[in-house]
Amino acid sequence: MDASNSAGYEFTNDWFGQNIPIWDQLIPRFSPTKFLEIGSYEGRSTCYLIEKFAVQAPIDIHCIDTWEGGVEHDKSTMSDVERRFDKNIALAQAGTKQPALVTKHKKFSNLALADLIAAGKSLNFDVVYVDGSHQAPDVLTDCVMSFQLLRAGGLMIFDDYIWTMEAMGKQDAFNMPKPAIDAFLNIFQRKMQIVRGAPVYQLYAAKVGA
Numbered sequence: 001m002d003a004s005n006s007a008g009y010e011f012t013n014d015w016f017g018q019n020i021p022i023w024d025q026l027i028p029r030f031s032p033t034k035f036l037e038i039g040s041y042e043g044r045s046t047c048y049l050i051e052k053f054a055v056q057a058p059i060d061i062h063c064i065d066t067w068e069g070g071v072e073h074d075k076s077t078m079s080d081v082e083r084r085f086d087k088n089i090a091l092a093q094a095g096t097k098q099p100a101l102v103t104k105h106k107k108f109s110n111l112a113l114a115d116l117i118a119a120g121k122s123l124n125f126d127v128v129y130v131d132g133s134h135q136a137p138d139v140l141t142d143c144v145m146s147f148q149l150l151r152a153g154g155l156m157i158f159d160d161y162i163w164t165m166e167a168m169g170k171q172d173a174f175n176m177p178k179p180a181i182d183a184f185l186n187i188f189q190r191k192m193q194i195v196r197g198a199p200v201y202q203l204y205a206a207k208v209g210a
């Protein structure tokens, strides 16, 4: 997508649109008003959350991103990406029935997550979306730290479960989210339960233990 849509948004990438059918049916089951997003880019997924959930009650979204890009991004474009994020979020907020508070945390996710834990936000969030760095050590850190912030019964969404930076047959586990997500879910197996029936490009797991 390289053009503004009817709402006036500016998105140059649409990695998110394919998730909408499953998000539409899955996320409302968690009655969410508090969201934590790791990896916001131009705000495509954030705008979806604002449009979809700032309807019955005010919502609160915390967006973590360096706006410097990951290894797969062209870093020279990222200041424009952040400008588009700000514009897109303002547009989405202007169109809601209920207030949608969006807090930007412009820093590396490990530092932003540590700040949120230190600020007493443990168990605060209904939904955590892990879509930041795609490098396995970063993904594992994001999963373990954001687990502390997810309420019991809340939903964690792992994007790019089967993404690889290298071509098939030449994959490097370091550059793949899957080994990190698998390690996290294996180690937290008594505390997280995979939500069955969802497609595997994203993985969905509910927190079932403290």
Ligand SMILES: C[S@@+](CC[C@H](N)C(=O)[O-])C[C@H]1O[C@@H](n2cnc3c(N)ncnc32)[C@H](O)[C@@H]1O
Residues within 6 Å of the ligand: 015, 016, 038, 039, 040, 041, 042, 043, 044, 045, 046, 064, 065, 066, 067, 068, 069, 070, 107, 108, 109, 110, 131, 132, 133, 134, 138
């Ligand atoms: C795939 S994009 C997010 C896409 C977004 N959720 C959407 O719907 O369009 C990944 C984002 O993660 C950010 N990122 C990568 N590594 C990061 C890190 N270690 N800490 C914080 N943000 C990071 C990048 O700057 C990029 O904007």
